[in-house]
Amino acid sequence: MGLAQHSPLLEVVDLGKRFEERAGRGGALPVIAGMSFVVHEGEFVTLLGPSGSGKSTLLNIIAQIDGLTEGTIRFRGEQILGKDTSKLDPGWRCQIGYVTQSDNLLPWRRLQENLLLPLHAQGRTGPTALERVSELIEMMGLCGFERYYPHELSGGMRKRASLARTLVYDPPVILMDEPFGALDALTRAQLHDDLLRLWSSKRKTILFVTHDVAEAIALGDRLLVLSRLPARVVAEHVVDLPRPRRAGDLLTQPGFAQLYARIHESLG
């Protein structure tokens, strides 16, 4: 693979985060402490942790929606965030995409318009913009819904749309924060398959946060287990199940049960 020659795409080094003291809440609350890990180009890494283990905070920091109190974040070897960073640059130069728990589509924009928004905001509305959007709508199976408003779409469709809105401007890294949490099992399995298909065709690097062990195994190349607060990486598992994977086949894969048990154990 030759990964060793390249510096990793994303590096989290000794990350620490404390929330400020506030009256009536006691001292500063450490949410993340001494967290380090790397993500390589084209890798699908899942972060697994109990709820309230600072997973969203971690992604917010990497996306630069929130600052950090200790450590650094590097992107292709360059420091993009440190203690001395004076001004946050959310999405760091449009290199880091972020798919959040809620879809955050603009309710007053139709599906097609919502997907165009990032390109419009970045001033990239050339003649190819609409083509890109149509292509993604096609890939996401949203054909025929271009002119629907978000409230007229199902939860699964809105998730697809929110994923497409991030893919449309092609950020090399995509952070995903329990994006399929609120969906029913069938829709979820379908979206897993779609996500894996997109990931392998677009060679994105994905950092995916979840508290669902099966989901983490189904999607990731590598799985990092986080501790309770303050969060740090307590275990790392390589998911060596063959690809392409299909959500439906997962349970019958040799090795799945053992992996599941090992991960569960490391969750503590």
Added chain:
Amino acid sequence: MTTLAWPLRNTRRRGLSYAAWVAPQRVRDRVLVLLGLLGAWHLVSLFAAPWIPSPRATARRFVTFVATGDLWHHTSYTLTEAIFGFLLGGVPAVWLPFVLRRQATLRRILDPFLAAFYGIPKVALAPIFILWFGIGLVSKFVLVASIVFFVVFSHASAGLDRVSQNLVRTAQVFGASEQWIAREIVWPSAVPYIFTGLRVAVPQSLGGAVVGEMISSTRGLGYAIEGAAADFDPAGFFVALLILVAIVAAVNSVFDVAERRLFAWRPSDLTSRTLRSEV
């Protein structure tokens, strides 16, 4: 900034026409209620004439009111006051919250003062406005503007406070500038609230104009109402009142239609009528 940039500007679906969304049964039911009200009015007038004129007497009075040209003479005056006052108060009331949004400190300083002014019953200011600006149109513009301003301002401010920070953050992540966010996220989120404010302000602006006229004027529906009462002309009084009701009803239906067109993106249970109770 490229202008071609937004290829979908003109794709808004045309809203449904008024006739299409007011179901025929509802129109029929409304007509029945109207007839019931007229019937009740007629019955009461049989016992209470001449203190309460009958619908027929009122209709006759209306016809003479139109024929003499008094209708247009007074109504146009009141409408002028209400419309100009509405613009004079409404435009800064929409604009100012957008300016203050970026000035947190200034806003905190001004807040108690705005709240205090909001609390003054503006009608109580009418005499002093007449003293300052005369008995003509200007004093009524100022009175109506002072009423409309605070109503619209408070709604617009509430709308801006409720802009979803999640939407703003999402846009920041995909590289949107401050201005882009203001135009594409902050403004559209505030519009429904502003719209509600304008809607609430309409009858109040007419009311302000009429009260101003009743206090001191030589023309207008308020003047006509005052005159009718002084001349013992209950029918004239009723005519002036019904004209006011008709104007408010007409403006309201314009708002209804505009709302259907502007807010096609919203789930239908969210209208300015339901928002109103939230503010």
